[in-house]
Amino acid sequence: MPRLSADQRHTVAFTLNGLPVDGVAEPRMLLSDFLRQTLGATGTHVGCEHGVCGACTVEVDGMLARSCLTLAVQVDGASIRTVEGLAPAPDRLSVLQAAFRRHHALQCGFCTAGILMSLDAFLKANPEPDEAQVRDLLSGHLCRCTGYTPIVRAALEAAAELSAQDTAACQEEPAHA
Amino acid sequence: MKPAPFDFVRADSRAEALSVLKAEGTDARIIAGGQSFMAMLNMRLARPKVLVDIMRLADLATLSEAKGDVLVGAGIRQARLLAWDDLSRTLPLIAKALPYTGHVQTRARGTVCGSIAHADPSAELPLCLVALKGHVHLATAKAKRKVAAADFFTGMMATAKADDEMIEAVSFPVAGREGTAFREIARRHGDFAIVACGAVATDTGIRLAVGGVADVPTARDFPLLEGSALDDALNSFAYELDARDDVHASARYRRELVRRIGRATIEEALTCRA
Incomplete structure (x- = not known):
């Protein structure tokens, strides 16, 4: 039974966007602070620090999680995805990110990292969502710029584009060997 | 912070x-x-x-139906219960109430037993536990005991759990032919309920549980009343819950919600009977 003492820093190692990372943290250190301050992964934003605003939402072992309601020591050995892991290449946006850009689904961008993580996970599980489902998901995030309408539009358009891609991929005939 | x-x-x-x-x-x-x-x-x-x-304890992450009860272990997250194929059949009230608990993002991590342990007076899962007459299964290093929902919640975020006890599981009786309904009013979806109502209707009576008003979720059994008799019964219940004014709503508004949402919830539960 590992007991990590309050006054020492302990090694925390996990997979971040597919790459192994590690650092040291006091037991009380939040995952949001560990990502930003220890690992320098500042794409994840910190808003309210009590689980309400959703800005710090990341994916832990495939589950959406408020990183401000998660301790760094709790995710030792886990697989974590953050907004830095969404783009397929440094010069290319993901389908969802590109839709956000087209629809002006962000203004100041503070809430965007969390919303992208939620929508990315949600669209994988629900490839053909309706507007009510998207709005239900977005109820877990606060955005004070957009009024949400462009975010909903971007999400629905990204969903349509992603499922069209999936269909195309299915229909493609394998090349001759 | x-x-x-x-x-x-x-x-x-x-x-x-x-x-x-x-x-x-x-x-x-x-x-x-x-x-x-x-x-x-x-x-x-x-x-x-x-x-x-306790989230690395595999033996607490169990969800099972046995002897007329659904047993939800302390490691079961809310999203897992909500996605359970048998939920609508075994616990229709919870299938209706759980989507109101927090948001997709918090249900992905939050546990069923954790919500019971937290004992927020406006929370949906404690309300369901009281409405359905469920039990909390507690353990210390030496002994185990089972506490009825009505005895478990002792005050605002206060429970009968002793300091050396841990909730191992909660159990809910499997639904029979009764009808159930759940409604709540909150500022925004997923916010704390100003008033939440869960109703269970059988052929002989109605049980209405109300959250967000008293210090603890509170249930009341009524005979099958109609018309003004039901209004009168709900009015008495609303006053007995001893609503208080706070920043979200006045006591009077809360009583009015108990009268109106309570009645709508009861009527819906009556029509849902098998």
Whole structure:
């Protein structure tokens, strides 16, 4: 039974966007602070620090999680995805990110990292969502710029584009060997 | 807003978790999904000296139906229960109420038993436990006991759980032919309920549980009343809940919601009977 003492820093190692990372943290250190301050992964934003605003939402072992309601020591050995892991290449946006850009689904961008993580996970599980489902998901995030309408539009358009891609991929005939 | 320092114990077995509670008593707290408790730590409303993480205990992450009960282990997250294929058949009230608990993002991590342990008077799962006459299964290093929902919640965020006890599971009786309904009013979807109502209707009577008004979710059994008799009964119940004014709503508004939402919930439950 590992007991990590309050006054020492302990090694925390996990997979971040597919790459192994590690650092040291006091037991009380939040995952949001560990990502930003220890690992320098500042794409994840910190808003309210009590689980309400959703800005710090990341994916832990495939589950959406408020990183401000998660301790760094709790995710030792886990697989974590953050907004830095969404783009397929440094010069290319993901389908969802590109839709956000087209629809002006962000203004100041503070809430965007969390919303992208939620929508990315949600669209994988629900490839053909309706507007009510998207709005239900977005109820877990606060955005004070957009009024949400462009975010909903971007999400629905990204969903349509992603499922069209999936269909195309299915229909493609394998090349001759 | 950062938590005050604490030791962190990653329990590898139930016995280990319980031994820490026994040794540390009031200074130790269990952490599961952390969706309520982490916020309290961040705001330093809670300052335990030791935190015991139970989420790596596979034997607590069990969900089963046996002997007329659904047993939900302490490691079961809300999203897991909501996605359970048998939920609508076995616990239709919870299938209706759970989508109101927090948001997709918090249900992904928060546990069913954690919400019961937190005992927020406006929370949906404690209300369902009371409405359905469920039980809380508690354990210490030495003994186990089972507490009825009505006896478990003792006040606002206060329960009958002793400092050296841990919730191992909660159980809900499997639904029969009764009709159920759930409604709530909140500022925004997923916010704390101003008033939440859960109703269970059988051929002989109605049970209405109300959250968000009294210090604890409170249930009342009524005979099959109609018209003004039902209004009168709900009015008495609304006053007996001793609503208070707060920043979200006045006491009078809460009583009015009990009268109106209570009635709508009861009527819906009556029509849902098999």
